[in-house]
Amino acid sequence: xxxxxxxxxxxxxxxxxxxxxxxxxxxxxxxxxxxxxxxxxxxxxxxxxxxxxxxxxxxxxxxxxxxxxxxxxxxxxxxxxxxxxxxxxxxxxxxxxxxxxxxxxxxxxxxxxxxxxxxxxxxxxxxxxxxxxxxxxxxxxxxxxxxxxxxxxxxxxxxxxxxxxxxxxxxxxxxxxxxxxxxxxxxxxxxxxxxxxxxxxxxxxxxxxxxxxxxxxxxxxxxxxxxxxxxxxxxxxxxxxxxxxxxxxxxxxxxxxxxxxxxxxxxxxxxxxxxxxxxxxxxxxxxxxxxxxxxxxxxxxxxxxxxxxxxxxxxxxxxxxxxxxxxxxxxxxxxxxxxxxxxxxxxxxxxxxxxxxxxxxxxxxxxxxxxxxxxxxxxxxxxxxxxxxxxxxxxx
Numbered sequence: 035x036x037x038x039x040x041x042x043x044x045x046x047x048x049x050x051x052x053x054x055x056x057x058x059x060x061x062x063x064x065x066x067x068x069x070x071x072x073x074x075x076x077x078x079x080x081x082x083x084x085x086x087x088x089x090x091x092x093x094x095x096x097x098x099x100x101x102x103x104x105x106x107x108x109x110x111x112x113x114x115x116x117x118x119x120x121x122x123x124x125x126x127x128x129x130x131x132x133x134x135x136x137x138x139x140x141x142x143x144x145x146x147x148x149x150x151x152x153x154x155x156x157x158x159x160x161x162x163x164x165x166x167x168x169x170x171x172x173x174x175x176x177x178x179x180x181x182x183x184x185x186x187x188x189x190x191x192x193x194x195x196x197x198x199x200x201x202x203x204x205x206x207x208x209x210x211x212x213x214x215x216x217x218x219x220x221x222x223x224x225x226x227x228x229x230x231x232x233x234x235x236x237x238x239x240x241x242x243x244x245x246x247x248x249x250x251x252x253x254x255x256x257x258x259x260x261x262x263x264x265x266x267x268x269x270x271x272x273x274x275x276x277x278x279x280x281x282x283x284x285x286x287x288x289x290x291x292x293x294x295x296x297x298x299x300x301x302x303x304x305x306x307x308x309x310x311x312x313x314x315x316x317x318x319x320x321x322x323x324x325x326x327x328x329x330x331x332x333x334x335x336x337x338x339x340x341x342x343x344x345x346x347x348x349x350x351x352x353x354x355x356x357x358x359x360x361x362x363x364x365x366x367x368x369x370x371x372x373x374x375x376x377x378x379x380x381x382x383x384x385x386x387x388x389x390x391x392x393x394x395x396x397x398x399x400x401x402x403x404x405x406x407x408x409x410x411x412x413x414x415x416x417x418x419x420x421x422x423x424x425x426x427x428x429x430x
Contacts, residue, residue, distance in 0.1 A: 035386065036068070038115030038126040038158075039379030040108055041372075042149075044213025044285055045235050045339060046083045046131060047249065048074040049111040050375040053118035056383045063187065065380070069118035070372035073111050079103065080249070086133055088287045097133075097148070104131055105150020109157035116158050127163045127382035127406075128154050135178065135285045140278060142176045144168075155411040163382045163406040170392040175399030178283040181210060182228035182396045183384070184377035185218035188366060189335065204332040207358075210374060211235065211340025214285055215322050218396070219329045225395035227329065229280035232273070232321045233289040234340045237314045240291035245307035254345025257315040260308030267313050267320075269297050276321055281398035315346050323353035337363040337373035381405055 041050040053068035075083075082100055086092045112126045130147030137143070151164035167177035185208035205221035215234035219227040235250070242251045251257055275284055294314075298305060305313075318340070326334055334354065340346055341362055351360045362370040369376075381391040390402035 035124045035383055036119045036122065037379040037382045037386075038112055038119060038123050039375040039377075039382065040111050040115070040126065040128045041375040041378055042104075042108075042129075042131045043339075043374065044132065045239060046075065046080060046213075047339075048072055049108065050372050051111045051115045051118070052372050052375040052379055053115050053120075053123065054376055054379040055119075056380070063380075063383070065376070067368070067372075067376065068120070070369055070375065071114055071118065072371065073107075073114065075107070079107065083131065083133070087290070088134065089290065089292050100133075101148040102150050102153065104148050105153035108149050108151075109154045112154050112158045112162075116160075123158070123160055125161050125163060125382050125386060126154055126158060127166075127378045129166045129378055129406075130164055132167075132285065135283065135287055137283070137287065140282065142171050142178075142283065145171055145177045151409040155409045159411045161411055162409045163385055164409060166378070166381060166391070166406040168407075169403040169405050170397050170399050173392075173394075173399035173401050173403050175392060175394065175397030175403075176229075176281050176283040177397065178285075179210075179216045179218070179228050179230060179396065180381060180392060180405070181208075181216060181374055181377040182218040182226055182393050183391050184373075184380050185228070186220055186226045186393065187380075188363075188368070189218075189220040205329055206333045206335065207326055207329065207331040208363075209322060209326075209334050209336040209338075211318075211336060211338040211343075211346070212374070213239070214289070215318060215340070217322065217325050217329075219331060221329075226393050227280065228393065228396035230283045230285075231325050232276060232284070232318070233314075234318050234322075234338070234346075235343075236286055236289045237294050237317070238311065240294050241307070241310050241314055244291060244294070245310060251311050251343075254311075254315060254343040256308045257311035258345045260306065260310070260312030262316045263305050263309045263313045265303075266297065266301055266305055266310070267316055269301060270313070270317050271320070276324075281396060283397075315343075315349060319346060319349040319353055322350060326354060326358055331358050334358050334360050335363055335366065336360060337368070337370040339371065341370045 055066040130149030171177040208218040211234040213236040391405040
């Protein structure tokens, strides 16, 4: 199968588009990457998304307008993906833009992604898988993270490199540094573990918008010029979310610009912009490193926009020195900037075949669910097509 995968994360800076070819080979699934693109959102669309996200108030009209506008953007992205696939594809996975993840007392009560999948199906003429989180939430799960299904296969302990002397490899972690930092831990003989660690780029980008009037701190340059403000860091590290046990998930419902403003206001003293950015970089590095140490991993395979931040990467490498090695998914053949989109393409392959895509040991669901809802683009080749009916007869 050729599947196009789309991804728009919590940073909402654009759409990652991939085309992937999957071939089943016994109990091995082979992935052949066919290409990827990054399509940036225009500034006004980013502003429209940001204006709708918590803690902002909104209207049903604004939600409807954004849903359909995003659908048009995803439709164009899907068309690019079909081109990458060589002009034909069997399916598109369009998970949409998460605008609300409803968490109460550690439980996810609901989740909402926008992106008008019917517009995507109409544009490219192939079935579209969407709303991937709801089935897991309905089964009592967090609905996130979903990428561990991909990580568990990619970091299969049976296929992992052997340690010196032929000893079995230890626990390995897959780290995604998007708006939120997600960690998946794969260890021999243990259930897959995965959860949202905390903010990666979410607070950094909020600080860049506030202090620099820019979408982000490019290459972490301003953070590198600053110094960690220990009192601010201590206040941020006191966030109860970090101490909560998995399964757990979070997003910009918690880690948003207002959250940072409140922390700075409570500090009672001004903090220079570069020092704020340095402190937030340390927050991400410290919380991720603590999680890696807690699970005694020996290797961390990173992906996501945060790997392009040399200041953050250097700090992570320093914190893990002597305990775990930091590398990127590029070394495993998966482009680090497109890993999540490839993961969603894999979830599409699983759902197409009726196989579960959520990992209950990760999400806390009562069962492993096949994910998503399909929007057809015409008759399915897999289902016999009857003649079009001309009348309906009710048999009493």
